[in-house]
Amino acid sequence: MAKLVTIQLLVSENDESDIIDGLNDALRTITHPMGSGCAEGSFILDYAVPSRALDVPAAIEDSIASGTYAEGSAFAGGEQHYLLVVQQDVNALRVGPFSNSDDRDAAARAHRKEFGEDDGLYWMQVSAEGVVEVGDFGGDELEEPSLAREVVSRFHAGERVISRPASASCFMLDMGDGEQPVSMDLIADIEGISYETLVIVQEGNTEFVLPASKARDFYKEADWLHAALNKETRMGFFDWVSVKVGELPKARPT
Incomplete structure (x- = not known):
């Protein structure tokens, strides 16, 4: 065989x-x-x-030149990461290799920031076996990291990072490294990135700021059933929740 x-x-x-x-x-x-x-x-x-x-990372080139190359280090990690730049969507250039995808993405963001959106940007990954994969940067991968984007990511993960005691006047943001006051500018940035209205939901003695879609989780089918049995609503559960969320106070008054 x-x-x-x-x-x-x-x-x-x-x-x-x-x-x-x-x-x-x-x-x-x-x-x-x-x-x-x-x-x-x-x-x-x-x-x-x-x-x-395939090109080797600069660190490998340096170790060869200095005589400090360690056996097997050129193949460590297996994958190599490149940035493909198609200038004016005509001339293709390969940039790299980068030691990891984060460095490659940072290079792509730097290129986009300096040259705008005239050039096409694509990621390329080469496996240890020489298999090549090429793809588009999706969504907001080329957007600069920001506090608002991190908050949106935490919201998507189900975390409640903006809260205050019901008696307090200022909401605080807690990302795990200490609290900080939440400004209306940050609220506006979060809404702009998430394309959602932020609302205020109270649970016990604590108020939370959440996207409207996440606020729906606070309303349970048992509550709707109770309202229906008491003839407080004739709507179905989904519509009833939508109305309840729509009645919540907004984090950024309009």
Whole structure:
């Protein structure tokens, strides 16, 4: 039974034609004649040299130049991350490699900030086996990180990060590293990013600021059933909740 085996080689050559020629010369000495080699009886029957070599991270280049390269370090982590820049949607440039996707995304945001939206930006990921994946940056991945975006992310995760005692006048934001007052500007930014109105919901002696969609969770079917039995509503549960949420005070008065 025959199998295909993928290997990676670290070579001290930059010119790709020289790399291909050098690998052909070396591999033919250990390859069976059926693969154009000269090693009769070799278990290596054939091979294929990729048409394009991958760049290595700058840290690996530096370690080779300084003589401190550690065996296997060029292959550690497996994946390599690149940024593809299509200038004016015509000329494609590859930037990288980056050691991780966060560094790549930061480079994409920096490019977008400096050059605007005229260039197409795409992520590229190369696995340890040489498998290439390319994709679009989705949603707000190229937006600069901000406090408002982090709050929206926490809301989506079901966290209640904005609250105050019912008797207090100021809402406080608690992201786990200390509290800070919540300004109307922050509320406006959160609403702009989430495309939702923020409302105030009270539970016990505490008031919370939440997106309207999350405030729906405070209304239970048992409460609706009680209202229906007492002839306080003729609406179905979904519509009843929508009305209740619509009656809640807004975090940012209009």
